[in-house]
Amino acid sequence: MDRAIGVIDSGVGGLTVVQELMRQLPKEKLIYLGDTARCPYGSRPAEEVKLFTWEMVRFLLNKNIKMLVVACNTATAFTLKELQQSLDIPVVGVIQPGARAAIKCTNNNHVGVIGTEGTIRSSAYTNALEKINADIHVYGLACPLLAPMVENGILAGMEAKSVVEESISPLKQNKDMDTLILGCTHYPLLKDTIQEVIGNNVTIISSSEETARETSTILDVHGLLNSKTDEPIHQFYTTGELNIFIEITRKIFKDSNFSKLEIKRASLRTNQEV
DSSP states (O other): OOOOEEEEESSSTTHHHHHHHHHHOTTOOEEEEEOTTSOOOTTSOHHHHHHHHHHHHHHHHTTTOSEEEEOOHHHHHHHHHHHHHHOSSOEEOSHHHHHHHHHHHOSSSEEEEEEOHHHHHHTHHHHHHHHHOTTOEEEEEEOTTHHHHHHTTOOSSHHHHHHHHHHHHHHHTOSSOOEEEEESTTGGGGHHHHHHHHOTTSEEEOSHHHHHHHHHHHHHHTTOOOOOOSOOOEEEEESSOHHHHHHHHHHHSOHHHHTTEEEEEEETTTTEEO
């Protein structure tokens, strides 16, 4: 099955999921769409997030994708069930895989979650964690400054550390928390800084690896794995400034992988490439 896997995100954060998909599924072609022009989604009303998500989905459906990965926590929280019920292809989000990884990791059932305002407000992680383990203690914290910083290409350095310290300082007071879920796919790009600020006694969970593993399992179960041996050329689309998107993508993907990418602009209003 040589059709592509479609991946959507509100911006560049979902590239962390794509990176893991490329590592675990090297034969699979990926088509990524980041809605950088309207990022972040976290402060937007649920209905607007749904509208924007469906515009991205329709763009990728026109590319004849065989599976959809919603690599945005806010979009997952507000649209995953609707997408799974409406589409005739498999759909996976990032919240359930992240919750399962945290449950495996925690030693004392005290788990923190940082995410966008929308993700934290939805209680999607709390619900997912409590569904697996009713005895879990969840501490959610909205960090609205982090995703825009990543979108601007600030991934390390003093400015990044200052913003991270300001954002997650309430969780540093929690001495029970032993696990922290990065509940936004932008945040793994700040993982080293977040670890430095929160301390090495807290294990940080990124859902990217678990999401890629779940994607692989679903493809196998549905008989959708690609049997071709040629290395695929992946297609990346952004709705925003192309040069900034390329610069951030180059930082994430080293030269060997960057050469496998075709990067273009997309217009969701017309559902076409630009």
